[in-house]
Amino acid sequence: MTYPMIRQTRRVTIAGAALVGLCLSSGAFADNDDLITTASTAGTTAYIVGKNVDDDDFAQAHDFADTQAVALKREAATGGGENIDSLAALLGEDDASDLGAWMQANYAELYGRDAGEQNPVDRIVAAR
Structure with a gap:
């Protein structure tokens, strides 16, 4: 094995061990809400990183609202x-x-029984 390959193998091994340690330590003390928040954070980050925000932001906002609905x-x-920040x-x-406070004040309009199946982005844009 060449020196660069040894270094790379060592880095992968250390990173893997660190990841396993983090998973085990956080899993031991995590409750359901922590796991949901962690999954939400990961989902938001993956969405923002994976998308080109300069494209049609309105369409992306619709897609984001669908994928991060809960x-x-x-x-x-x-x-x-x-997620509201994003x-x-x-x-x-x-x-x-300000958007978060507005969404809280208008929660029933956005998510109530009368809101229907319309994307929340459409309701936000129409009401603001």
């Missing part, structure tokens, strides 16, 4: 969170906390 609904109830960026909002 997290957005939960964060709208509390008035903020990383949605605000896609919608070109200047202040994500």
Whole structure:
């Protein structure tokens, strides 16, 4: 084995051991809400990193609202969170906390029984 291959193998081994350690330590103390938040964070990050935000942001906001529907609904109830921050960026909002507060104040309009199947982005844009 050449020296660069040995170095690369060592790095992969160390990274793998660290990942296993993190998974075991966080899994031992995680409850369901922690796992949901972690999955939500991973999903949001993967979405933002995997997309070219310069493309049609409105269409991306629709797609994001569909893929992160459960997290957005939960964060709208509390008035903020990383998914609302991401949605605000896609919608070109200047202040994500303002959007979060607005979503909380208008939660019934966005997610209530009368909201129907319409994408929440359409309801946000129509009402704001």
